[in-house]
Amino acid sequence: MLDEARLRDRPRALDPSRAWARIADPMAKVERTVDAILDAGDEFLYEASAHLLRSGGKRLRPALHLLSAEACGADPAGEPAVPMAAALECIHMATLVHDDVIDGAEERRGRPTVHRKWGAHTGVIVGDYLFARAFAILADVAGRRVLRLMSAVVFEMAQGEMAEQRSLYDLDQTKEQYFERVRQKTAAFIAECCRLAAVMAGAGRAVEDALWRYGMGVGMGYQIVDDLLDFTADPQALGKPVAKDLRSGVLTLPVLHALSLPELGPRFRRLLEETAWGQAEMESIVECLAEADAIRFSYDLARRYAEEGREGLAALPPGPARDALDALALALVEREF
Ligand code: FPP
Ligand code: MG
Secondary structure, eight states, X not given: OOOHHHHHHSOOOOOHHHXXXXXXXXXXXXXXXXXXXXOSSOHHHHHHHHHHHTTOOOOHHHHHHHHHHHHTTOOTTSTTHHHHHHHHHHHHHHHHHHHHHHHTOOXXXXXXXHHHHHOHHHHHHHHHHHHHHHHHHHHHHOOHHHHHHHHHHHHHHHHHHHHHHXXXXXXXXXXXXXXXXXIIIIIHHHHHHHHHHHHHHTOOHHHHHHHHHHHHHHHHHHHHHHHHHHHHSOHXXXXXXXXXXXXXXXXXXXXXXXXXXXXXXXXXXXXHHHTTTTTSOHHHHXXXXXXTTHHHHHHHHHHHHHHHHHHHGGGSOOSHHHHHHHHHHHHHHSOOO
16 A cells, blocks of 8 residues: 555646547447447347447446557557457446346446346346357457456456355455455456456566556455445436445445444444344434545545556556556546446
């Protein structure tokens, strides 16, 4: 972790909208590639798997892959960056469709989830289909090392998701267990989206490690913010209902922080035990979080992770793609939805 003085002295990054604008054209190609991959001869599977694609989304993982590729001297609008980025978005969509089945979620990106529209069985199959189509492209463009890294990171995501299931309603879990879950569930994949660009470009271990470190820091910060937006965001902007995590027993950093405080902790614990997990008492729960300054605590920590990620960029050659990655790191932890 970085010390406060160094954090204060760091220059602000560029305007993040310039980072997104930089990759607008290659990203349009990624969208078309994903669409073409999903249109593989089965009309229903195409419609159901493209449902989430058509709901929008930030396209964070392919964006980070494209910018990382450019930072390694590759063409972000060419091969293999575009098909790789498309495969990464398909894998991400597969995990979301499955996650929504697991959570019984009603909405994603402001639209009904696949399983709400077509049933849980379809949700499971569509997730499998997205996953299979992603690996079909990877098999075409990537070598064995990339396939090994991809399967390892999917294994991590599966472990992270299982760890979350095991942790539901567990008031004795620690913040360290939460961080490990976030690493497995989200940050490892984001780190891999960045690192794989260096692997594909043959940029060498030092650059691979730098991009992995960047993605890990950004990924940790991103998920911590995702978790606190569950309490703070406007549900319409977020595209999903608020405090959904806590209501379904998922304890995230603000809650674990409040529980860990010597005075407030025991009182907050009793409140959670006695109130059926926020079904009726969301206001008292939010008051406890405010008393613990838990939202600010979590934001600060997310920012520190993002700053730690930015440090990794020092090992990359300077240039506009590195500046864009730098700009995104802070923007991703300062977002409001
Ligand atoms: C969303 O997080 C979920 C994940 C980041 C990981 C989901 C992983 C799996 C379902 C296992 C692996 C599956 C496949 C097909 C490879 P969240 O629940 O915090 O976010 P949310 O609030 O947007 O649902
Ligand atoms: Mg979820």
